[in-house]
Amino acid sequence: MNDLSEIENELRKLRPARPSPILFERIEEAMMDRRAGASHARQPARLPYNRLSLGFGLAAAAVLVLFAAVNMERRQERGEKIAQNSPAPETRPVLPAPRGESEITRSTFSNEFVPAGATRLVYNTRDEGLQFARGSGQPLRRLRHQTHETWQWRNPTTGASLRVSYPSEEVVLIPVSGQ
Amino acid sequence: MKKKNFGGLDKIIPWRRLEYKDREKVMQNLASHEDWKSCFSEVAPGLLLFARQWVQSAADAEDIVQEAFIKFWRRNHKIQNRALLYAAVRSIALDFIRRDSRRARREATAVGETNEFIEPQFEFEDDTQRALAEAIDVLPCEQREVLVMKIWNELTFAEIAGALGISQNTAASRYRYALAALRNMLQPQ
Numbered sequence: 001m002n003d004l005s006e007i008e009n010e011l012r013k014l015r016p017a018r019p020s021p022i023l024f025e026r027i028e029e030a031m032m033d034r035r036a037g038a039s040h041a042r043q044p045a046r047l048p049y050n051r052l053s054l055g056f057g058l059a060a061a062a063v064l065v066l067f068a069a070v071n072m073e074r075r076q077e078r079g080e081k082i083a084q085n086s087p088a089p090e091t092r093p094v095l096p097a098p099r100g101e102s103e104i105t106r107s108t109f110s111n112e113f114v115p116a117g118a119t120r121l122v123y124n125t126r127d128e129g130l131q132f133a134r135g136s137g138q139p140l141r142r143l144r145h146q147t148h149e150t151w152q153w154r155n156p157t158t159g160a161s162l163r164v165s166y167p168s169e170e171v172v173l174i175p176v177s178g179q
Numbered sequence: 180m181k182k183k184n185f186g187g188l189d190k191i192i193p194w195r196r197l198e199y200k201d202r203e204k205v206m207q208n209l210a211s212h213e214d215w216k217s218c219f220s221e222v223a224p225g226l227l228l229f230a231r232q233w234v235q236s237a238a239d240a241e242d243i244v245q246e247a248f249i250k251f252w253r254r255n256h257k258i259q260n261r262a263l264l265y266a267a268v269r270s271i272a273l274d275f276i277r278r279d280s281r282r283a284r285r286e287a288t289a290v291g292e293t294n295e296f297i298e299p300q301f302e303f304e305d306d307t308q309r310a311l312a313e314a315i316d317v318l319p320c321e322q323r324e325v326l327v328m329k330i331w332n333e334l335t336f337a338e339i340a341g342a343l344g345i346s347q348n349t350a351a352s353r354y355r356y357a358l359a360a361l362r363n364m365l366q367p368q
Contacts, residue, residue: 004358007365010311011330011358015302016224023223023241024216030249031215128238144238 113153113162121148130176140173215252225332226268231300232324233272239279243271262341265328269342314364322357329354 124146130139150165223244230240230247247267301312315323328334328342339350 004355004362007358007362008330010307011315011326011361013304014308014311014331016228016331017237017300017302019220019223019227019241019244020237023245024219026241027219027245027248028216030245031252126238128236 111155112157113155113160115151116154116161117150117152119150121150122146123148131173139176141176143172143174145170145172219248222264222332225327226264228300228331229265229324229327230268230272232320232327233276239275243268243275246271262334262338265332265334265338265342269324310365311361314361317364318357318360322353322360325350325353326357 122145126144126146128142128144131142132139147168147170148165149168150163152164153162155161226244226248227237227240230243231237234240234243247264250267251264299312300316301308303309303312315326318326324343325339328339329336334342336347336350336354339345340347343350345353
């Protein structure tokens with residue numbers, strides 16, 4: 001290869017890898033979705049009204065906040081008691097405390113949360129193709145799972161529940177063996 | 180309203196080099212939102228190759244191209260703004276890298292030093308082509324992107340300059356440097 005045009009010709013013979021057929025389906029899907037939503041979202045005539053209503057809404061909210069602030073100041077000037085202690089609990093334990101068990105122990109028990117459930121929703125799985133581990137001849141298939149996990153705890157004494165949800169991703173390498 | 184007809188376009192049209200007239204036609208269709216599937220199958224291999232410069236996996240490159248193409252299609256860009264499609268791919272790819280750098284580090288730590296992707300960027304016919312593809316991989320990034328845009332996406336230097344935000348002269352010289360570097364790498368010792 002002595003000339004730049006020669007290498008240029010060699011490069012032109014090289015064909016880029018073709019996209020996967022799934023890509024076409026995904027784009028078509030995305031375009032259908034957007035086309036369906038576009039009729040409402042992209043109407044220029046409606047845009048000024050939306051802005052106007054947003055502006056009115058914000059103005060109204062600002063007036064309310066100002067009114068509340070002025071009202072609070074007046075009350076403080078009059079010496080009104082604003083903060084109040086929370087009322088005493090109306091419910092009492094039906095059963096008397098067992099002998100030897102103090103109130104402190106009971107309150108510790110009432111703060112205990114026990115696991116009530118866990119869900120793992122896999123909403124997308126993507127095949128990222130084959131790869132080789134370095135120094136190994138065995139191919140591995142790489143799968144990426146996108147999930148949404150939810151954990152739930154419940155306090156049996158008070159009936160309160162606590163729920164934590166978060167998105168997560170998991171990459172799994174599966175050995176592929178040829179027959 | 181006229182309904183778009185996507186029937187009979189399910190097959191992927193094999194990659195072929197476009198003549199100038201074809202290219203104009205393809206991009207015209209692309210801009211007028213007609214027959215997007217056949218348009219996309221013409222430009223997709225070049226766009227994917229362009230995106231693969233920044234990401235290792237073909238799946239990630241496809242995500243980037245999908246996002247860029249839909250943006251381009253939706254905004255009804257004209258043929259004169261063709262460089263915008265490539266600029267969009269570039270911008271989304273760079274965002275992707277920034278967003279995913281933490282994820283990539285975490286995954287690299289998790290699987291140790293075992294990651295080596297074998298998804299090729301080209302379809303090889305012989306060892307010479309394989310060597311050429313390997314040589315392209317080691318080019319500096321700014322030379323490689325100009326080369327990819329020029330050879331496999333058939334953009335003019337003016338369009339490349341527009342997409343990358345550089346002057347036409349810079350684009351042309353980067354292209355020449357890339358060719359010279361490849362020639363030197365492939366010359367028998």
